Amino acid sequence: MNYSIGKLLPVDGFRIIRSGELPRSFHRSLSHLYQPIVGRLAVSLYHVLISEADMSGQDQIQSHHMLMAYLSAPLDKIYEAREKLEAIGLIRTFRSENEDHQAEYIYSVYPPFSPEEFFLDDMLSLLLSHELGNEKYERLKGRLLTTQQSLEGFTEVTATFDQVFHNKMIETVQKETEVLAKEKYQQESRGPITSLDRVDFEWLTHALKKRMYPADQILNGRNKKLIVQLATLYDLTNMELEKAVTWAIDENHYLVEEELKAACHDFMKEQKTNQPPQSGVDRREKVKTEKTQAAGSKEDQFIQMLEEISPRELLEDVSNGNRASEQDLKMIRDVMTEQGLEPGVMNVLVHYVLLKTDMKLSKAYLEKIASHWARKNVTTVRQAMNLAKAEHQKYQQWGKQKSQKRKGQKEEVIPAWFNNQEAPSHEKQKGTEVNTDDIAARIKKLTNKGN
Numbered sequence: 001m002n003y004s005i006g007k008l009l010p011v012d013g014f015r016i017i018r019s020g021e022l023p024r025s026f027h028r029s030l031s032h033l034y035q036p037i038v039g040r041l042a043v044s045l046y047h048v049l050i051s052e053a054d055m056s057g058q059d060q061i062q063s064h065h066m067l068m069a070y071l072s073a074p075l076d077k078i079y080e081a082r083e084k085l086e087a088i089g090l091i092r093t094f095r096s097e098n099e100d101h102q103a104e105y106i107y108s109v110y111p112p113f114s115p116e117e118f119f120l121d122d123m124l125s126l127l128l129s130h131e132l133g134n135e136k137y138e139r140l141k142g143r144l145l146t147t148q149q150s151l152e153g154f155t156e157v158t159a160t161f162d163q164v165f166h167n168k169m170i171e172t173v174q175k176e177t178e179v180l181a182k183e184k185y186q187q188e189s190r191g192p193i194t195s196l197d198r199v200d201f202e203w204l205t206h207a208l209k210k211r212m213y214p215a216d217q218i219l220n221g222r223n224k225k226l227i228v229q230l231a232t233l234y235d236l237t238n239m240e241l242e243k244a245v246t247w248a249i250d251e252n253h254y255l256v257e258e259e260l261k262a263a264c265h266d267f268m269k270e271q272k273t274n275q276p277p278q279s280g281v282d283r284r285e286k287v288k289t290e291k292t293q294a295a296g297s298k299e300d301q302f303i304q305m306l307e308e309i310s311p312r313e314l315l316e317d318v319s320n321g322n323r324a325s326e327q328d329l330k331m332i333r334d335v336m337t338e339q340g341l342e343p344g345v346m347n348v349l350v351h352y353v354l355l356k357t358d359m360k361l362s363k364a365y366l367e368k369i370a371s372h373w374a375r376k377n378v379t380t381v382r383q384a385m386n387l388a389k390a391e392h393q394k395y396q397q398w399g400k401q402k403s404q405k406r407k408g409q410k411e412e413v414i415p416a417w418f419n420n421q422e423a424p425s426h427e428k429q430k431g432t433e434v435n436t437d438d439i440a441a442r443i444k445k446l447t448n449k450g451n
Contacts, residue, residue: 013103015059015060022111046090339371372391
């Protein structure tokens, strides 16, 4: 379960347990391999935890105040750093509460991969490659990996087990081998945390069998793990995964890993750069095929629309299908992530601010309202709309603080979902008709074209 920062307090206690011994090269792995992915603060947090584990032992309880003091960082940043360590497989976190609802955590710290193990992990190596770029990645890989001695011209003369040990030892050794195999499995389970539920393997198996491919051979344990990692990394759909897997099958019906990685990467590039922005009509038609639109008021339909689309699609909707600018998208991304707003809530905010600032996004205005909504714990579209209505006068004053500096201040524009509060005059509507037409009505009109 993912507990938000609101449930993590400085006074909450924690204990540290070490899961495995640190290799001699762990400093090098953390600095050169993990830090480009998780950041400096996360690596510093890892160093503090392993140091405290050595000094204090497993039974001593510390408070998160100590981490804040050692790292000179606020608790929310430490929480984000901890999540990165969890996702990358360096920490596992366990939580409990006593009768007084005082929380206590156990941080189980795992050793980082050696360079050899790291570069064998497909997901970690891909993440590092994306962070550094291919040229720097290959140069770093060449520096960290030791070159194996060539065995050309040599014949192996190693003695076998049967040649050395008596037969009566076989049973004992088999038991020991089972223990070693279990330990090896536990070691291999380290790494980024992913879930097989991310991919519908039942559907993928059926799709492969339909094409007369040996699904069991293709979707073995290692390949399933790779597919889940790539699906998580590139945010691919099951349909895209089916195409990528099909393209990566060789003539002997084996899955070629490098070809699968390349195919998945191509899908990601198409998503980001090659596909044109999705129009309002396309988006509405997609929603209609996924779920039947429930009959309801105009506001209910507008709320459903804001819950379904992304802020990027809202911007493109407003601009009649034109691609949203990188500057606006970055502004929305920063405000949404810094304040922890849901995409639907961010849509309400973007819609409101666009109409209040003559269709030009103001970051200062966005941030001020977003921080207010975050403090009010606004999590749904309806909550955001209701709060915007209730606090309209306050937000109006915030907007005037900036707009008073401009000449020729325009009449105020009110979103249509304000339930006709302060309805503008006919002349005012005419002056703003092109830029501030009711988006919900336009979307409804566009969707009705398909009926």
